[in-house]
Amino acid sequence: xxxxxxxxxxxxxVTPENPVVGDTITISGTASPDEPxxxxxxxxxxxxxxxxxxxxxxxxxxVPSGSNTFTVTxxxxxxxxxxxxxxxxxxxxxxxxxxxxxxSHSNLxxxxxxxxxxxxxxxxxxxxxxxxxxAQDINADASGNFVYSYATNSIPIGDFQLIVSxxxxxxxxxxxxxxxxxxxxxxxxxxxxxxTFENLxxxxxxREYVTKDSNVSYYFHLDGNVVRxxxxxxxxxxxxxxxxxEILDHTSTLVDSTPPDIVYKNLNIGVGNLGWANPENIASPxxxxxxEKSWVTExxxxxxxxxxxxxxxxxxxxxDTEKMGEDEDNLYFDAQTPEFxxxxxxxxxxxxxxxxxxxTNDLESGLMPQTIEPHETKPMQSTSKTTGFEISxxxxxxxxxxxxxxxxx
Numbered sequence: 001x002x003x004x005x006x007x008x009x010x011x012x013x014v015t016p017e018n019p020v021v022g023d024t025i026t027i028s029g030t031a032s033p034d035e036p037x038x039x040x041x042x043x044x045x046x047x048x049x050x051x052x053x054x055x056x057x058x059x060x061x062x063v064p065s066g067s068n069t070f071t072v073t074x075x076x077x078x079x080x081x082x083x084x085x086x087x088x089x090x091x092x093x094x095x096x097x098x099x100x101x102x103x104s105h106s107n108l109x110x111x112x113x114x115x116x117x118x119x120x121x122x123x124x125x126x127x128x129x130x131x132x133x134x135a136q137d138i139n140a141d142a143s144g145n146f147v148y149s150y151a152t153n154s155i156p157i158g159d160f161q162l163i164v165s166x167x168x169x170x171x172x173x174x175x176x177x178x179x180x181x182x183x184x185x186x187x188x189x190x191x192x193x194x195x196t197f198e199n200l201x202x203x204x205x206x207r208e209y210v211t212k213d214s215n216v217s218y219y220f221h222l223d224g225n226v227v228r229x230x231x232x233x234x235x236x237x238x239x240x241x242x243x244x245x246e247i248l249d250h251t252s253t254l255v256d257s258t259p260p261d262i263v264y265k266n267l268n269i270g271v272g273n274l275g276w277a278n279p280e281n282i283a284s285p286x287x288x289x290x291x292e293k294s295w296v297t298e299x300x301x302x303x304x305x306x307x308x309x310x311x312x313x314x315x316x317x318x319x320d321t322e323k324m325g326e327d328e329d330n331l332y333f334d335a336q337t338p339e340f341x342x343x344x345x346x347x348x349x350x351x352x353x354x355x356x357x358x359x360t361n362d363l364e365s366g367l368m369p370q371t372i373e374p375h376e377t378k379p380m381q382s383t384s385k386t387t388g389f390e391i392s393x394x395x396x397x398x399x400x401x402x403x404x405x406x407x408x409x
Contacts, residue, residue: 060153
């Protein structure tokens with residue numbers, strides 16, 4: 001990947017030597033005077049497929065001016081899509097050969113990017129390996145000195161490779177010591193759970209680096225976890241934030257009442273330290289979850305009544321829940337929540353079909369029943385037809401008149 005004209009580097013320094021997430025590392029050294037120096041940062045990410053696709057998102061990718069390349073190689077896949085966003089999203093796809101697909105973007109406009117890497121995994125593969133590489137050319141000055149800064153916002157915790165004109169160095173990126181890890185009030189953001197152990201069926205934690213104005217997504221993959229992902233927009237710089245989903249055996253022990261209607265799943269969801277995920281720090285939090293069609297059928301549930309309910313302030317509150325799609329086995333929903341705590345997915349049994357009297361409120365809300373055809377009403381017959389009784393009376397009167405006249409004459 002190194003250009004032939006890349007200058008030989010005789011000295012290389014990286015500070016800080018032990019960076020933590022969010023640090024900007026400074027790369028400096030000595031090379032041939034006035035020659036280009038190629039800087040490559042690469043890391044590997046393993047992704048577990050879910051619902052027939054693999055997906056990985058990155059935010060806060062800082063691209064400086066100058067010659068640059070962003071390359072993604074996916075292994076054990078059918079195809080690969082690399083989607084980048086500066087102001088608008090654009091996509092570059094690739095079809096795999098021998099289970100390997102590669103997409104490369106070159107000479108990107110400087111700015112801060114978001115990236116989404118997704119595609120179809122190879123049949124039966126338990127995970128997909130992504131090799132992600134960013135390369136940048138800089139110039140040594142007349143004395144051969146060079147300095148380059150690289151923000152670690154988009155790099156996951158763990159080891160990554162730094163290669164400067166062929167001179168390689170492995171760097172370990174550590175989490176911040178104050179990384180969110182505590183739990184409270186049903187909001188289990190990554191530390192020890194407050195839920196009783198006997199009530200826990202599944203616990204899954206994901207971590208993402210969170211920066212101001214970034215669109216953050218947590219993806220969950222464990223079997224039995226009905227939450228597929230959690231999205232929100234971050235309003236503050238907060239380093240690495242953990243999100244935890246707990247699937248429960250019954251109603252959470254952190255609440256004081258059972259949820260309304262028929263319960264599909266009880267769960268706790270937490271993001272960050274207790275109280276962190278509030279409207280001052282995040283916007284538009286969305287929970288995507290699924291409901292098995294078999295449960296809907298077995299319990300005779302009206303699909304339109306399925307809701308995510310949140311426990312807050314001593315009561316259960318129904319959240320705005322929208323059906324987003326379905327497949328052969330599941331229904332998929334998005335729910336908007338103001339914050340995170342204990343939740344329950346519920347539905348109502350279908351109505352028996354008995355027509356209830358229409359109330360005034362129904363009419364005002366547009367729920368007027370179908371118009372019933374009125375009974376046929378015959379027109380007033382006295383104006384157009386004569387009844388049998390009237391005919392008989394008229395004939396009798398006429399006979400009397402004739403009798404009187406004949407007698408008189």
